[in-house]
Each structure stands twice: as structure tokens, then as C-alpha cells.
Amino acid sequence: MMSKKQTYTISIYTENNIGVLNRISAIFQRRHINIESVNVSKSEIKSVSRITLLVRITEDQMKKILGQLEKQIEVIKAFYHVDEDTIYQESCLFKLSSDLLTENDEIQRIINSSKSRVININKDFFVLEKSGTKEEVEELYHLLDKHGIMQFVRSGRIAVTKEEMPVSELLESIKE
The missing domain is CATH 3.30.70.1150 (ACT-like. Chain A, domain 2)
Known part of the structure; x- marks a missing residue:
């Protein structure tokens, strides 16, 4: 069964390294997926950047891409949400x-x-x-x-989740 395309907001927490945005966008380019908007800023965690992307794809594609994103050395953690789960x-x-x-x-x-x-x-x-x-x-x-x-x-979309996203604790445990 083919799942239908929907809009996803992707939050990618990364180390602030040269070329990381290029490597992330290449993941989408290889799959011929258009990034509708992009925003990069510092995050709630010191020395960690947050890249927020907006894409329109199927959930199957989204899950595969999330795996690819998290394989990138600089990517600490990536999350995706549908519009109903975010304030944007x-x-x-x-x-x-x-x-x-x-x-x-x-x-x-x-x-x-x-x-x-x-x-x-x-x-x-x-x-x-x-x-x-x-x-x-x-x-x-x-x-x-x-x-x-x-x-x-x-600007590109900026978004926070409606539910608590204990990313600070998660990132602290990864760093240790």
C-alpha cells in the first residue's frame, strides 16, 4: 500500500561544522525530494545548532531519511513531526x-x-x-x-513541538 505524501517538519540537532548543511541537503537531493524551507539557528543547547526543514513526502520516505540523517557524523539527533504536533x-x-x-x-x-x-x-x-x-x-x-x-x-519555517521534547536530557546522555 502506498502511503500518501504529507508535510513534515524535521528538526536536526548538529554540531556546528562547515559543510553539514550541504551534506544534509544532499540526502534529499539524491532522493529527488524538494526542501520547501530551511532554517538554521542555535538551539537550546550550547554549541549545538538546530536545522529545521520542511518537506512534503510519505512517512516511509521520512523514516528512511531520518536514518540517513542520523548516520551523518555531525548529526546528534533528528526528529520529524506533522503539522498537528507543532506550533510553527x-x-x-x-x-x-x-x-x-x-x-x-x-x-x-x-x-x-x-x-x-x-x-x-x-x-x-x-x-x-x-x-x-x-x-x-x-x-x-x-x-x-x-x-x-x-x-x-x-524566512523558513521555525517550529516547536506541542509535546515536551526532552532533547536537552537526550543530548546530555549522548555526550557522556
């Missing part, structure tokens, strides 16, 4: 013409209804910041696109 967000920035703020009432309504905020204004442009789900970010993009977006950038 993306952040984005929009650069728009300052004229829109003064000459367009709709822009103010869009800013207020989208729970976005202006983080920078000058005579030529303003910068709008929005955090939310991918769908919320895309909805705001479509609303603003009609008015002309000068620049747009979106």
Missing part, C-alpha cells in the same frame, strides 16, 4: 512605497487586519513585518501585490 511560524518583510501609506486608505486596513506591523519608514519606502503561517503570509502577499511590492523576503 514564518516571518516575512515587505518593502513598499511610502506613498501608499499617505495616499491609500486600503493599505492601512490591510496592515491592521493582517496583524502585520510597520518596522521602518522613510520618505521613499516603508517596511512591513509579518509573522504567521505560510497561508497568512501568502494571503498578505496577494493583498499587497496589487499595490506594488518593491522587495519581499520570507
Whole structure:
């Protein structure tokens, strides 16, 4: 029986070494799997990085990839979760013409209804910041696109699990 594709958030705890992201992405590339988003940051554990990936694959593929990830020398531990098990967000920035703020009432309504905020204004442009789900970010993009977006950038997904994930204790036991 073929299992269906779904979205997985993968959290990979790694040593902070040069080339680790390249080796991890190669695992997906060899299987022709597209990584929809990637975020790398420090984690809750000193000197350990957390790579958060978003992929759309089957659970069978996910289990095989998890095994491959954990074979990487720098990978301390990897986890995967479905959307229902995580609290997740993306952040984005929009650069728009300052004229829109003064000459367009709709822009103010869009800013207020989208729970976005202006983080920078000058005579030529303003910068709008929005955090939310991918769908919320895309909805705001479509609303603003009609008015002309000068620049747009979106982060990869960041996520925490709803259930306790005692990764600190797990990593401490691995280090010992």
C-alpha cells in the first residue's frame, strides 16, 4: 500500500561544522525530494545548532531519511513531526512605497487586519513585518501585490513541538 505524501517538519540537532548543511541537503537531493524551507539557528543547547526543514513526502520516505540523517557524523539527533504536533511560524518583510501609506486608505486596513506591523519608514519606502503561517503570509502577499511590492523576503519555517521534547536530557546522555 502506498502511503500518501504529507508535510513534515524535521528538526536536526548538529554540531556546528562547515559543510553539514550541504551534506544534509544532499540526502534529499539524491532522493529527488524538494526542501520547501530551511532554517538554521542555535538551539537550546550550547554549541549545538538546530536545522529545521520542511518537506512534503510519505512517512516511509521520512523514516528512511531520518536514518540517513542520523548516520551523518555531525548529526546528534533528528526528529520529524506533522503539522498537528507543532506550533510553527514564518516571518516575512515587505518593502513598499511610502506613498501608499499617505495616499491609500486600503493599505492601512490591510496592515491592521493582517496583524502585520510597520518596522521602518522613510520618505521613499516603508517596511512591513509579518509573522504567521505560510497561508497568512501568502494571503498578505496577494493583498499587497496589487499595490506594488518593491522587495519581499520570507524566512523558513521555525517550529516547536506541542509535546515536551526532552532533547536537552537526550543530548546530555549522548555526550557522556
